[in-house]
Amino acid sequence: GENVEQHPSTLSVQEGDSAVIKCTYSDSASNYFPWYKQELGKRPQLIIDIRSNVGEKKDQRIAVTLNKTAKHFSLHITETQPEDSAVYFCAASMGTGGFKTIFGAGTRLFVKA
């Protein structure tokens, strides 16, 4: 089955700096890659997603890139703010099996003011 690896597990940046989180997936059949932000004790919230027919997508300070050949995808957050502090999960989903979604281990992002 699908396996998603995520790095780093913890990331600390200064306010205003950029943060990059990287993920790899194993199953080439995966075609949808969402990123979720989870604050303590709350549900994961979708922040951005990318499909396999697109190499890059941007939404204000957040961007995601996808390299299908290498099975890599990354989240980039620019001009980080303290409220960006949370746990971020990458995930991979394929169009079969009911579209089940497999998550990476998560990255705990700390943005220091």
Add this chain to the structure above:
Amino acid sequence: GAVVSQHPSWVICKSGTSVKIECRSLDFQATTMFWYRQFPKQSLMLMATSNEGSKATYEQGVEKDKFLINHASLTLSTLTVTSAHPEDSSFYICSARDELRQGNQPQHFGDGTRLSIL
């Protein structure tokens, strides 16, 4: 937008009790829902895929007799933790996608249920 409602949000009970958690899609239909388990500071681990009108599909290592899943309607899936023990204490969260929208779509999550077994 698509809303998933999960109840209860918090359960504290004695060892040996069975606990039922409900997951409802409020404004869309879902023939498939997913149940995850999350330990503190860890990722969401997929437990099973709940299929409306048929048996759930369990991930490797998840005991189907321990975690009973029922998906009797297009808007409701339930997870019952049978004869719960302290090691079953965890954060359980369900998700579903709006299936009327074509193609692969994001999962919408419930608020989760924090289960504490004494």
